[in-house]
Amino acid sequence: MNAIDPAIHVAAANIRLDGVTKTYGKLPVIPRLDVEFRAGEFTVVLGPSGCGKSTLMQMIAGLERVSGGKIMIGEREAQDLEPKQRGCAMVFQNYALYPHMTVFDNIAYSLKIAGMTKAERRVKVELVAKMLGLTEYLGRKPGQLSGGQRQRVAIGRAIVREPAVLLFDEPLSNLDAQLRHDTRVELAELHRRIGATTVFVTHDQVEAMTLADRILILNKGEIEQYDTPKTIYHRPASVFVAKFIGSPAMNVLPVSGDGSVLRLSDGQPVAESHLRGDFQLGIRPEDIAVVGTGGASSFNARVRYREDLGSHCILAAELSGTTIRITTPFGSEVPDRNVIFFTFPLRRLHLFDAVTGKAISGAFGAVTKEQQ
Numbered sequence: 479m480n481a482i483d484p485a486i487h488v489a490a491a492n493i494r495l496d497g498v499t500k501t502y503g504k505l506p507v508i509p510r511l512d513v514e515f516r517a518g519e520f521t522v523v524l525g526p527s528g529c530g531k532s533t534l535m536q537m538i539a540g541l542e543r544v545s546g547g548k549i550m551i552g553e554r555e556a557q558d559l560e561p562k563q564r565g566c567a568m569v570f571q572n573y574a575l576y577p578h579m580t581v582f583d584n585i586a587y588s589l590k591i592a593g594m595t596k597a598e599r600r601v602k603v604e605l606v607a608k609m610l611g612l613t614e615y616l617g618r619k620p621g622q623l624s625g626g627q628r629q630r631v632a633i634g635r636a637i638v639r640e641p642a643v644l645l646f647d648e649p650l651s652n653l654d655a656q657l658r659h660d661t662r663v664e665l666a667e668l669h670r671r672i673g674a675t676t677v678f679v680t681h682d683q684v685e686a687m688t689l690a691d692r693i694l695i696l697n698k699g700e701i702e703q704y705d706t707p708k709t710i711y712h713r714p715a716s717v718f719v720a721k722f723i724g725s726p727a728m729n730v731l732p733v734s735g736d737g738s739v740l741r742l743s744d745g746q747p748v749a750e751s752h753l754r755g756d757f758q759l760g761i762r763p764e765d766i767a768v769v770g771t772g773g774a775s776s777f778n779a780r781v782r783y784r785e786d787l788g789s790h791c792i793l794a795a796e797l798s799g800t801t802i803r804i805t806t807p808f809g810s811e812v813p814d815r816n817v818i819f820f821t822f823p824l825r826r827l828h829l830f831d832a833v834t835g836k837a838i839s840g841a842f843g844a845v846t847k848e849q850q
């Protein structure tokens with residue numbers, strides 16, 4: 479490779495956290511975290527506000543110290559390194575650009591500090607500007623740009639150094655819905671082209687599902703699940719995950735087992751099962767099958783309200799003392815009456831421990847109410 483190689487492509491590094499803890503004063507924000515973000519993958523860290531996402535990112539970037547444990551970036555132990563020694567670039571929700579500098583200079587600044595020549599800087603900045611659709615704005619100041627353009631400058635500034643690790647902390651939160659979507663698509667494309675190990679923090683499940691190779695779901699600083707979007711959606715490890723991913727959220731109903739059948743709290747049987755005791759039954763709104771007429775295998779419920787969204791309809795109905803939501807598929811006829819009939823396909827049921835909320839596998843017997 480020559481000195482002015484007109485490509486942005488990095489040697490991605492994996493990031494490993496070994497027993498990382500963080501306390502602010504007496505507040506344990508991260509009790510203990512052991513996790514690896516794989517080289518070149520796009521990992522999304524998802525969790526509710528206050529669960530420790532930003533703290534985690536800042537510890538990786540070196541803006542916050544760990545209270546305990548090790549952070550490995552590539553082969554290097556990084557927890558005591560200065561931020562600039564770690565090979566990470568970070569993009570925040572509040573893109574702090576230099577207001578008095580042009581877009582070109584904002585993007586080029588770190589290259590200048592690193593001692594790159596003017597000619598080299600120009601090649602890199604123009605390449606990044608082209609990737610991000612900023613070519614015609616290079617002469618403007620940040621104040622003359624829209625929010626979306628400014629955020630792109632911040633992204634450009636991060637990638638121009640070709641960091642092995644790219645860290646994003648809710649970078650799209652300030653953008654309107656359309657721009658969020660467009661920028662999301664661009665970020666996915668950018669990741670494919672650059673190949674940096676990317677850790678992207680959000681509380682938005684759609685961003686997580688669409689961007690991630692792997693999603694890390696955090697709850698109070700602890701890992702609820704770390705897996706591919708598909709597995710997280712289809713096999714949530716806990717009620718917390720089940721309710722966090724999917725819209726509307728998964729329905730969760732209390733059930734109890736007598737060693738042969740699981741029943742709703744009003745006594746209606748749901749499925750055969752060898753389990754005894756109390757559990758939480760989960761079924762996604764889109765997995766409930768509305769049927770035309772009632773039968774031995776179906777439930778019935780009174781519709782409380784319906785929301786017609788054009789492509790599909792969301793019904794809210796009362797079942798065994800719980801309001802459940804049912805998403806009807808595109809093009810299906812929704813019966814226009816108060817009482818509807820539906821079945822719970824066995825393969826779509828989830829079962830969770832009543833106390834811990836953890837998923838229980840192999841809960842259901844082969845023969846179901848629905849199959850009888």
Ligand code: ADP
Nearest residue numbers: 502505507525526527528529530531532533534
């Ligand atoms: P998230 O990014 O997931 O919303 P944060 O990592 O910002 O969460 O915060 C996690 C917890 O740590 C919160 O309870 C927050 O109030 C607390 N916290 C964050 N930064 C500090 C700080 N500098 N000093 C004290 N507490 C903090």
Ligand code: MG
Nearest residue numbers: 531532533647
């Ligand atoms: Mg945050």
